[in-house]
Amino acid sequence: MTSATDLPDDSSEPGTGDGPHPVWGPATGVGSLPGTDPVEAMRLVVGELPDLPHLPELPGRGAGSDLIGRAAALLVDLYVDLTPAGWRLVARPGADLRRAQEALARDLDALYDVAERYVGPLKVQVTGPWTLAAGLERSRGDRAVVDTGARRDLAQSLAEGISAHVAAVTARVPGASVLVQLDEPSVPAVLQGGLPTVSGFGKLSAVESNVVEELLTGLVEQVPAPVVVHCCAQRAPLDLFRAAGAHGLSFDLGLVQDLDAVGTAIEAGTHLLVGVVPGTDTDLGRPKATASRVQAWWRELGFPAEELAGAVTLTPSCGLAGASQAYARTAMAHVREAAKYLLPE
Numbered sequence: 001m002t003s004a005t006d007l008p009d010d011s012s013e014p015g016t017g018d019g020p021h022p023v024w025g026p027a028t029g030v031g032s033l034p035g036t037d038p039v040e041a042m043r044l045v046v047g048e049l050p051d052l053p054h055l056p057e058l059p060g061r062g063a064g065s066d067l068i069g070r071a072a073a074l075l076v077d078l079y080v081d082l083t084p085a086g087w088r089l090v091a092r093p094g095a096d097l098r099r100a101q102e103a104l105a106r107d108l109d110a111l112y113d114v115a116e117r118y119v120g121p122l123k124v125q126v127t128g129p130w131t132l133a134a135g136l137e138r139s140r141g142d143r144a145v146v147d148t149g150a151r152r153d154l155a156q157s158l159a160e161g162i163s164a165h166v167a168a169v170t171a172r173v174p175g176a177s178v179l180v181q182l183d184e185p186s187v188p189a190v191l192q193g194g195l196p197t198v199s200g201f202g203k204l205s206a207v208e209s210n211v212v213e214e215l216l217t218g219l220v221e222q223v224p225a226p227v228v229v230h231c232c233a234q235r236a237p238l239d240l241f242r243a244a245g246a247h248g249l250s251f252d253l254g255l256v257q258d259l260d261a262v263g264t265a266i267e268a269g270t271h272l273l274v275g276v277v278p279g280t281d282t283d284l285g286r287p288k289a290t291a292s293r294v295q296a297w298w299r300e301l302g303f304p305a306e307e308l309a310g311a312v313t314l315t316p317s318c319g320l321a322g323a324s325q326a327y328a329r330t331a332m333a334h335v336r337e338a339a340k341y342l343l344p345e
Contacts (some may be wrong), residue, residue, distance in 0.1 A: 025052025064100030074161030
């Protein structure tokens, strides 16, 4: 098994003020892949992204392996069930939740089978508390995101579940330094009042940024691993994610225009996971051209060229579940090869 190259660990973690700096790899995936076979997916990831593999998500398996169902499988003392309108909080567990938990268990078995001897950083992805609350209905039929108590309970339950998940991953891959990616594609809509009501005829009220940050901060502080916050939507609030304690920010390079927020994150020591290739099939061109685009962006930010490789990890722009199997492999190989051109000459 290929081991990741260790990086210096004598500096402080961004956002915490103490402790070892997380270990990052030059390239990784966002999370989801096409297909339904977790062992095959894990082998693909380890083969193409050997310095920072991730635990793949396979939403093609159906209900329970999707963004909301997979996170719901981690909740502690909270239960969900699937309705025609989507996932809903319920009083007791049922068949849909068991299906989600069984799928996650199979993924952990695949991780053990393929990567037991791996040594280095390993990323897992979990739906963040705001996106989870936006995607779950309460029993009364409205979204959990509108209820302060429901949001708080979900965040606490999710934090406990993530902690148990990190322990389960570490038990299967003892040499892994686990990183936790919180997927928060719904946060811009939460902040802007863009989430539709359950009926679809209206919009939910915007949530104040300090409220969003406070809940996210509380969860990040409870996670026993460095946290990356991923948002590939437009207007990703990078300053908010950084202020909430994120050690890394993951975003689509083509959608983030706030260079001041990016520059502030770099100065604070926050690592950047930069999406540079589309999540669906297209002609990617040459990896060197992708690297040149990242280098030009870095020059525009005004930071020394020799700092680029250590500050940035290249990724696809978003998950690859909607891509073909061949493109998913090509996209991961592309970001791996492009990252080599970022190294100082």
